[in-house]
Amino acid sequence: MDTSGGDASPYDVIVVGAGVVGSLIARALSRYALRVLLVDKASDVGEGTTKANTAIVHAGYDAVPGSLKARLNVAGNAMMERVCAELEVDFDRCGTYVVALSDDDLPTLDALYRRGVANGVPDMAIVSAEALRAAEPGVHPSATGALWARTGGIVDPFGLCIAAAEHAVMNGVTVALETAVTGFLWEGGRPGVGRITGVTTTRGTIGARWVVLAAGLWTDDLMRAAGLDGFTITPRKGEYFVLDKEAAASVRTVLFPCPTPVSKGILVTRTIHGNVMLGPNAVDVEAKDDLRTTAVGLDEVLSGALGLVPTLNPRHVIRTFAGLRAAGSTGDFLIDAPREAPGLVVLAGIESPGLTAAPAIAEYVVDLLREAGLPLIPRADYVPHRAAPPRVAQLSHADHAALIAQDPRYGHIVCRCEMVTEGEIMAAMHRPIPARTYDALKRRTRLGAGRCQGGFDLPLVLGIMARELGVSPLELTKRGGASRLVVRGTKEVPT
Structure with a gap:
């Protein structure tokens, strides 16, 4: 495979994983005079967690104070409006509510408010049941109050990923799809000897001065290939319903229940395109490609959603789906240039609020590379704006x-x-x-x-x-690979 762009020299940076995080990293690097490759095993960008999530821009009150999650959540939230404007991506800072469904939940609201203050989240308030119902008339009658976060919102996650990747290409980044990274090239010819000098893939080897590993659920597997043990990723499945636009009057903003230790809870939200979405639940699974929905899981989601907004009509359901989050073993984002693998930057455990944090994560990685000695010379011909196609x-x-x-x-x-x-x-x-x-x-x-x-x-x-x-x-395929849309002609007899 020749992805050198006609030049025998290696890339300056290979970004492994073209989800929203990897695509925004590639975009951030495209501001500089660098040769950058964005590589992904799928047939399109954004085919992993990015294509199957809740599309919420979180305010930042949920993450543990002092954690990298908290820092990058709040920073990414603040950046989102500007980034979406530069890329012409739909974004709505509609605000979010965490709903107390009984007096027993009120202490949780207080704790989340204090946590938000510690994290630097602006414009929060604990509001009464009356104020909540004035804003969200469909909320459950048992609601006793809510935490209001004005800076929360909704975004088009696929649109953000695609736009970031397109903008990167406009500024000179090369994209290689259907190219799975299987391991690393080492300066000394074998793992652990010298620096990492590139990657091995299903389509050949590719040289690079730096490799940025943003491979989502598969990051821990590739970390082990680089000799980095001690961090594991558990696939955490979330199942969802999508409702027809006729259901749009059911919710005006984003409604969360009080969170659990493993999830922000089954929420009810309108989407940036005018639908209503319910979910997710949170079920740890073994397979990193297990995107099956289950009757038990969907019953759990519908029950939880009706507990927030009882007027929801299941007849409005037009789609169900499942997504997988990369739940890391430390409970926090891991973003590091490990000394044990020089030439590698690792991003692992980028679960919720990864979408919100993604713009800030991209800048964090650029700073890591700068501190590690990668020359970052601004491009004179950088194109700062990406125009969206007409809708x-x-x-x-x-x-x-x-x-x-x-x-x-x-x-x-x-x-x-x-x-x-x-x-x-x-x-x-x-x-x-x-x-x-x-x-x-x-x-x-x-x-x-x-x-x-x-x-x-x-x-x-x-x-x-x-x-x-x-x-x-x-x-023709639905999503690449063997996902054929047509099996045979209507008059063909199978043999």
Whole structure:
């Protein structure tokens, strides 16, 4: 595999893992005169925890004071508005409530408030049941008060990851997908001898002066490959419901119950796109690819959500899914350049509030590399802004008409639920990181994310994808690999 960009010299930095954290790290490094490679084993960026989480921007009152989680949560929250503006990503600082469902919960609110103050969280208040109901009329009648955090919010996690990776590419970063890192190159030719000088992958070896390990659930496996023991990651499954936009009146902000030792609890939130989401539960599992939903788990989620907002109607459910969090053995983020593996920066246990903290984590890693001696010379040609592609559903009639005049494909509605046009699909397939699978298109355009969940648009999309990629529909996949969308022609007899 030749990922050297036509140059035999190694990369300055390889970032392993193209989730929201890795993509923002690559973007932060793209400000400097460096050769950077962002590598991931999946067929698209953001295919791990980033694609299956609650999409909350946490205020920062939950993390233990003095922890790295607390520091980077609050810092990342403060950065989120600017980062999303630079990348043209949807973000809403709508505020969050932690709801006391009985008087027994009130001491927990006090403890969270004090913790938030210690962490430097601004604009918090403990509000009465009456004030809570005025803001959130659907909240359970037993609610006795709430902790209000004005700086909490919601974001588009896939959009943030994709935009960060695209912005990195705009500024010279190379992206290698479907490339799994399996180990490391060492200066002395064997593990533990000298510096790490690159990585081994399923597509060959790649040299680098520094390797930044942001591989999510698989980081501890790669740490052991580098001779670093003592830190383990447990996959913690969370199951979710997505409700139709008709349910949007059920909640105006984000409603949490009082947290547990392993979870912030089963919440009810509106999403940045106008749906309502319920979940997650928290179940430790063995397999790092176990994304199955279960009847028991979904019953737990629905019961918990109805305990917060009893007016929720299960008939509004349009989707269930599960995600995995990388629960670290120390309970805190691990971000370090270990002396035992020179040339390596490790990020491990980046569970909640990892999405919120991601912009601050990126700057933290840049600072680590600077302190370790990596020359960081600002690029004179750095492009500071990434323009998002047009979203027809968000345009006025006049703006939509003007867009159609430029390209008639923006007048061809392919997905009726989300008003996605052929023009938007085409744009997504020709961006700096082009969509090549159905799910990649879905994350970029909202295609298939509505009430029919792709029932109407899928045949049309198959035709567009096959035409643009120059392949048979039989070769198209949902998410890469063996996830074929079409098994055979309708008149073909299986043999």
